[in-house]
Amino acid sequence: MAETLIKIRNLKTYFPVKKSIFSKKLFVKAVDNVNMDVPKGSTFAVVGESGSGKTTLARTVLRLIEPTSGEIEFDGKNILELKGKDLLEVRRNMQIVFQDPYNSLHPRKLIKNIIGEGMKIHFKISDIEIRDRIAAVLKEVGLIDDHMYRYAHEFSGGQRQRIAFARAMVLKPKFIVLDEPTSALDVSVQAMVLKMLKEIKVQESLTYMFITHNLSLVDYIADKVAVMYVGEVVEMGDKTTIFNHPSHPYTDLLMASNPVPDPKFVREKRLLKGEIPSSINPPSGCRFHNRCPFADERCEREEPELREIKPGHFVRCHYPL
């Protein structure tokens, strides 16, 4: 068994919502009681529909948002208790690449400064060394060293995502969160970026958390998958297990909704009815019960636990498939 790089226990991140003065305080339960082990060297995919809590989970793990409660261990250290130098060191080791390549890079800064910024904070090195490292990392992500003297707006979406990745990589982190890194890109550009991500991960012994709503990417990029629904993990395990034997009814229907780029493939039409419930007032019992074809009275009443139904395969359902 691979070592665990990130261990998440009972993690909750709630956001207060303003309501009228008469009603009691309400919260968006964006991440609600999440447990997860991310093995060292893996690509851990977090999939789910919009609002299911993927981004909030990632930002909490990086301590960009403070959790409401719970524990997060990185490389054996409880990061919620770290301060000063130790926190800085963990911060360097955990980087993130955001979804939108058009907003995540400052338009009026030279690429050299965008990539170099973090290095100045984290390393005591000379400007020349910084420049050399930037040149090296640009090459690694498939750009050229001359690009460091240009501005972000001069680059295409795919190139910007490479720059954002270079900015993360140059700090020599152990862990990178990729939050829908290709969802704003055309397929042919996406193919290039995914390929690069895969190659560099092996070269640099990185661990990824790959957030996506696109199941088609998961098979190509990931080893492990966690499926989120309304703030909770509903199913988690090895990619092959999840794809071949989805055991949570939501995972199953999510996969059945995913269009297959092959006209010869005749998909069994099984639609998921209804809409995603709000995470302010999630349904009682099982949060999926109002859309689940197998729901019964127990599901309405009793919230299922995330149970390990086979070694390494976790499902939050009273009646796994």
Next chain:
Amino acid sequence: MELRGKLLDISNLKVSFYTYRGVVKALNGVELWMDSGERLGVVGETGCGKSVTSLAIMRLIEQPGEIQEGKIIFNGRNLVELSEEKMNNIRGVEMSMIFQEPRSSLNPVMKVGYQIGESIAKSKKIKIKQTYPEVKEMLRLVGLDPERVMNSYPHELSGGMSQRVMIGMGLASHPKLLIADEPTSALDVTIQAQILELLDELARKMGNAVMLITHDMGVVAEFCDKVLVMYAGNSVEYASTARLFEKPLHPYTGGLLQAVPRVGRTDELKAIKGTVPDLVNPPSGCRFHPRCPHAMDICKVERPPFVEIEPDHYVACYLFKGKNEVKEDG
């Protein structure tokens, strides 16, 4: 001239935008056609001209853009030459359009029921109040609760519900053609599946043709009878969906299909090298030539014609000879 499509036949459509950067030659001789009741998928990378083509059909190209050349024969009339007044009687009546962001097409301060009523009133030339029974019927048809939705404001509806409303409005006049520009790109997959199912069911019932603009090859494979692939303002390949996926001929189509990830695919994805061209200064000849692994001298000089290579399979590429051309030796 013989028409290739009985409902819609676009030939040599050229549209340019006059910007401060220069002239954007957005459409460079687009060829597109559809039969009645057919579903055509239009695919291609960002900026290739999918939306501009659909706006040209609706005659909604605005300054600084201009239709410069070409014919758009819709139901026997050339829309390019029609007066604005005549066009008004076609738009929203014989053909309608839905967009990626349904909420941005709805007026945020007016109740949904009133807005739908307004569009029906326009096409039927009746008073808005008289349309309410029909509005309710239509909302039921698209799977919504009429009482609730009629009295809602657009922001009270989810993305999926708004798209249902747009579909209902688009089909209320029983148009012959519905153009859907990325109707599900902003929606989650489970909602996308619901919306595609609805479009499918209603098109079957009403017999309208659907032109579906998308960048998702999965959606094309499931929904469309025919596919048109566009590249940098040109039609580069057209075939039945089954044929296109099985035997893509144009090098760009082949590249595009090999770049598409899917569940069950763990082999390396293949990317098309290079980037999409700037349409102010597009490459000469075949606009794909700087990225094409098979480019020849002639490709840089002259634009390849869009010709029928095999029955109902059209390609714009010098690697292939039209079925009516004499094959040369070699």
